[in-house]
Amino acid sequence: MTLLIIAIVSGLVIWALRLMDRALVSQEFSLMLAGFLVASSAAAMVGVYFLMSDYMVYIHQNELLFQEQYPSGFLVLDEQSSPSQFLETDVAAFDIANLPND
Template sequence: MFLILLIVIALVMWALQLMRQAIDRREFSLMLAGFLVSSAAAALVAVYMLMNSYMGYLGYSGQQAIAPDWSDESLGWLTELNQPTSLDGSAQTKFWQEPLLSTAQ
């Protein structure tokens, strides 16, 4: 950040020097060059701000992809979904409970 700030300050100072010389010599080309240099400084700041936000987004999404939250509460729906029910609607958990718990761990 500090390096980019120094580069932007140097570009703005150079642009002001070019514009001052353009006024002294009454040359349009130097004024145009000063405007282009100042535009480059503004574009550099804009790109820095956009990339800073994007890198923050990538860091956050990458952290979520690497370490998702696999707590027991998040796998609770899996144990309920895989339990077979009998004809009267009650869950049969005797023979399904052991294999399901062993695969969840």
């Protein structure tokens, strides 16, 4: 995937440089503007690639943390599980954490 993005960005940069070169030769502002827009799209594509790669690393790390915390995949609360089991641990810890300071 990375090689495909590098190839696309390289093609856009080469195209932008050719447009700007023709703009200098023929003294046309519209070709210079087109070259700038193509170069801007190549830069934006690289920026989005880096943002998404960081996001994908973040999501992958959170997925690993979730799997460590809940090895079965999901924490399922149903009627068959004992309500006192959850009340003893979670609610007691919540009440202790929220005691007033006076």
